[in-house]
Amino acid sequence: MKEEGCEHLDDSPIGKCAICGKTVCSECYRTVFSETICDEHEALEEESAWELVGLYADTGTLDEKRFELEEQGIASIVVEEDEDAVELYVPAEDKDDAYAMLKVSGDETPVCTECKIQYATDSETCPICGKTPADMDEEADPIEEYD
Ligand SMILES: [Zn+2]
Ligand SMILES: [Zn+2]
Numbered sequence: 346m347k348e349e350g351c352e353h354l355d356d357s358p359i360g361k362c363a364i365c366g367k368t369v370c371s372e373c374y375r376t377v378f379s380e381t382i383c384d385e386h387e388a389l390e391e392e393s394a395w396e397l398v399g400l401y402a403d404t405g406t407l408d409e410k411r412f413e414l415e416e417q418g419i420a421s422i423v424v425e426e427d428e429d430a431v432e433l434y435v436p437a438e439d440k441d442d443a444y445a446m447l448k449v450s451g452d453e454t455p456v457c458t459e460c461k462i463q464y465a466t467d468s469e470t471c472p473i474c475g476k477t478p479a480d481m482d483e484e485a486d487p488i489e490e491y492d
């Protein structure tokens with residue numbers, strides 16, 4: 346079984362890694378998106394290493410989604426912007442795989458095929474580009490849309 350925390354834990358554990366859940370102390374923690382992470386994600390310490398793949402109103406189903414991503418070997422991080430905006434990021438190189446997985450994950454959560462994100466917010470439209478799922482359908486298959 347994997348170690349639960351860093352080697353310095355007798356010292357001062359300050360929190361858990363937002364990516365892998367490992368306990369970190371003041372000596373070895375890093376931050377990205379203002380979230381605490383451990384020192385095992387060297388390549389992911391810059392925000393530019395991440396791509397947004399989901400926008401949600403709350404963290405409700407996120408554990409499940411993150412678990413599925415983890416099963417595929419895809420790291421993820423949840424960033425709470427404010428009380429009703431939660432963002433899900435994956436490493437840029439895994440964005441397409443993560444999006445493909447979220448898209449077929451079975452729930453009814455809309456996706457934006459343009460931005461390649463899933464969004465479950467109060468908004469009917471993609472919070473990034475402003476398109477609705479119907480707009481997407483039209484673009485994907487214009488003939489079907491007109492009776
Ligand atoms: Zn970690
Ligand atoms: Zn430590």
Ligand SMILES: [Zn+2]
Pocket residue numbers: 457458459460461471472473474475476
């Ligand atoms: Zn969009």
